[in-house]
Amino acid sequence: MFKSFCVATVLIAGSSGVSFAETAAETAAETAAETAVERGAYLVRGFAGCGNCHSPFGPEAISKELSGRLVDKNEAFTAIAPNLTPAGRISQWSDAELSRAIREGIRPDGSVIGPPMPFAMYRGLSDTDLNAIVAFLRTVPAVESDLPPSEYNIPLPPAYGPPVETVADVPRGVTVEYGAYLAGPVAHCMECHTPFGPMGPMLETDLGRGGFEFPGPWGVSVAPNLTSHADGLADYSDAEIATMIVEGKRPDGTGMTPPMPYGFLANMSQDDLDAIILYLRSLPPLPDVG
Ligand code: HEC
Numbered sequence: 001m002f003k004s005f006c007v008a009t010v011l012i013a014g015s016s017g018v019s020f021a022e023t024a025a026e027t028a029a030e031t032a033a034e035t036a037v038e039r040g041a042y043l044v045r046g047f048a049g050c051g052n053c054h055s056p057f058g059p060e061a062i063s064k065e066l067s068g069r070l071v072d073k074n075e076a077f078t079a080i081a082p083n084l085t086p087a088g089r090i091s092q093w094s095d096a097e098l099s100r101a102i103r104e105g106i107r108p109d110g111s112v113i114g115p116p117m118p119f120a121m122y123r124g125l126s127d128t129d130l131n132a133i134v135a136f137l138r139t140v141p142a143v144e145s146d147l148p149p150s151e152y153n154i155p156l157p158p159a160y161g162p163p164v165e166t167v168a169d170v171p172r173g174v175t176v177e178y179g180a181y182l183a184g185p186v187a188h189c190m191e192c193h194t195p196f197g198p199m200g201p202m203l204e205t206d207l208g209r210g211g212f213e214f215p216g217p218w219g220v221s222v223a224p225n226l227t228s229h230a231d232g233l234a235d236y237s238d239a240e241i242a243t244m245i246v247e248g249k250r251p252d253g254t255g256m257t258p259p260m261p262y263g264f265l266a267n268m269s270q271d272d273l274d275a276i277i278l279y280l281r282s283l284p285p286l287p288d289v290g
């Protein structure tokens with residue numbers, strides 16, 4: 001039912017004047033010194049890609065960062081990502097309320113936040129990273145915006161699952177476990193790269209198998225198979241996979257199409273990219289769908 005959702009990428013976001021050098025901490029000492037706001041900036045402006053939906057297109061992606069926009073209009077819904085700056089209504093929400101909205105999709109008034117915000121993934125955000133995202137959102141420049149509410153012609157679920165009490169940190173490092181955490185809860189790669197069933201992405205049976213279609217001004221992009229099968233990434237080198245992820249360029253030099261947020265992904269540290277590739281290599285092989 002969410003098949004036709006599309007999100008156009010703000011490609012320029014990664015090449016803006018915003019520097020991530022200090023947040024892309026490479027050494028253990030730097031990591032220890034990183035503040036919650038720095039970590040939040042690294043995630044939100046990097047691979048969590050909140051701005052891929054919540055920032056306007058074009059140059060305003062920077063000057064009006066996170067002030068909201070129309071994300072998609074189709075038969076099922078007109079989804080409008082609200083203003084996440086301190087000029088938006090979230091400024092009236094407590095940190096705990098905002099955290100619950102991001103991780104569980106429930107607003108303080110009890111209403112459920114609709115698709116395509118990737119809640120199947122965000123439910124797994126660690127307490128530390130969720131707190132960092134909230135801390136950073138409180139610091140972005142306030143930008144006024146005047147957006148109408150979303151309209152859903154489909155019923156929204158009462159919740160995306162039972163309440164999430166707490167999620168422990170996955171230790172950082174170039175490991176399959178941390179790569180799984182980054183490719184799942186943080187960057188929601190696996191939400192786009194797993195086929196959709198009636199209950200959302202079929203993570204249990206078809207993880208990383210691809211096939212999800214994204215229509216847009218670019219035509220129709222189909223999320224490819226990322227598993228270790230020959231239909232997937234088996235024949236690519238690590239360097240080729242890295243270039244596709246952070247530059248949106250295939251080994252033959254051709255450019256890839258949205259909505260994969262290449263510009264945001266370009267802001268991740270080398271260790272985090274290595275962890276994600278290590279994780280992709282570990283995905284059990286599955287042939288393409290159909
Ligand atoms: C794929 C698109 C997409 C991504 C990525 C996304 N969002 Fe959203 N978000 C939306 C849409 C659409 C809505 C509004 C849905 C509705 O109206 O029910 C929304 C709603 C919200 C709300 C509720 C705000 C309000 O005023 O009701 C919060 C908070 C939020 N998003 C935070 C985030 C954060 C933080 C991130 C990154 C970690 C993020 N979103 C990533 C699309 C997205």
Ligand code: HEC
Nearest residue numbers: 187188189192221222223224244245256257258259260261
């Ligand atoms: C919003 C949806 C979306 C997200 C999020 C996303 N992707 Fe993609 N990805 C796509 C689509 C669509 C394509 C196909 C682009 C094309 O054909 O030009 C693609 C292509 C790729 C490819 C090229 C594979 C091939 O065989 O051509 C790789 C590798 C990849 N994605 C990995 C990732 C990783 C890793 C992440 C997370 C860090 C990620 N993607 C996040 C939608 C997404």
